[in-house]
Amino acid sequence: MKKLIVNADDFGFNTKINQGIIHSYKNGVVTSTSLMVTKEGFEDAVNLIKDNPKLCVGIHIDLDQFFEIDHAKGVISGYKQNPLPIEEITSEIKKQVELVLSKGITIDHLTGHHHVHLVDEVFPIVVSLMKEYKIPAMRFHKKILYNQDKYEEFKSMLDSNGIVYPPHFIEGWYWGNIDEVFTIAELMTHPGYGEVWREYELSSSCDIKLKMYLREKNIELITYADLVEEFKTKGN
Numbered sequence: 001m002k003k004l005i006v007n008a009d010d011f012g013f014n015t016k017i018n019q020g021i022i023h024s025y026k027n028g029v030v031t032s033t034s035l036m037v038t039k040e041g042f043e044d045a046v047n048l049i050k051d052n053p054k055l056c057v058g059i060h061i062d063l064d065q066f067f068e069i070d071h072a073k074g075v076i077s078g079y080k081q082n083p084l085p086i087e088e089i090t091s092e093i094k095k096q097v098e099l100v101l102s103k104g105i106t107i108d109h110l111t112g113h114h115h116v117h118l119v120d121e122v123f124p125i126v127v128s129l130m131k132e133y134k135i136p137a138m139r140f141h142k143k144i145l146y147n148q149d150k151y152e153e154f155k156s157m158l159d160s161n162g163i164v165y166p167p168h169f170i171e172g173w174y175w176g177n178i179d180e181v182f183t184i185a186e187l188m189t190h191p192g193y194g195e196v197w198r199e200y201e202l203s204s205s206c207d208i209k210l211k212m213y214l215r216e217k218n219i220e221l222i223t224y225a226d227l228v229e230e231f232k233t234k235g236n
Helices: 015-027 042-051 086-102 113-118 122-133 148-160 196-204 207-218 226-233
Strands: 004-010 033-035 056-061 067-070 075-079 110-112 168-171 184-189 219-221
Touching: 004 015, 004 056, 004 226, 015 196, 033 042, 042 226, 056 086, 056 113, 056 122, 056 226, 067 113, 075 113, 086 122, 110 122, 113 122, 122 148, 184 196, 184 226, 207 219, 219 226
Parallel strands: 004 033, 004 184, 004 219, 033 056, 056 110, 168 184
Antiparallel strands: 067 075
16 A cells, blocks of 8 residues: 655745645645744744644744745755855754744744755754754655755664655656656645646645545655654564
């Protein structure tokens, strides 16, 4: 049986995106979401989490202020300051994590806006802070690393620190993606209202035919929390 986490990024970006994510959770295949603290919709998202206590929530680290962003591609294209100000970045990540925790929210995984957590200099900081704050899982896959030569080093770092990650990653909805070869995967999606591409992903996430297809193909929808429990069980 295949197992699939469908994670909605950008929860907290604004109220329209928040509404789309909750709709995809209640009426579609979204099983978990990653929360941003730096955008206008954060407090609205916190209230929605309280109204939907079974929604699994991670943190979506936002460090855009330190990087040049290629918004067309959704990736980091350069550093605003080189070398990066490591102490400032560490302080900013801690501030974001502590703000989520201060709202009484359990953080079950970590992702990065524009995959910033996978930047060479940022990754070790993130791993250290995940251990400190007991965040058990991370989005991690070779295809989304900024430096693929770091894959084995980074993988070893996660493994040695007991941080769990889905072994396969699917970057958004496209035809046939859930037919890729995997046993456990995360599919990243960005459902929301107000932007055509987000509304497409919202529609895809709630497609009745998709739900039927998942059942027919024996693909089980799980959360990051389920993934962590599975790895704990295997470890024992």
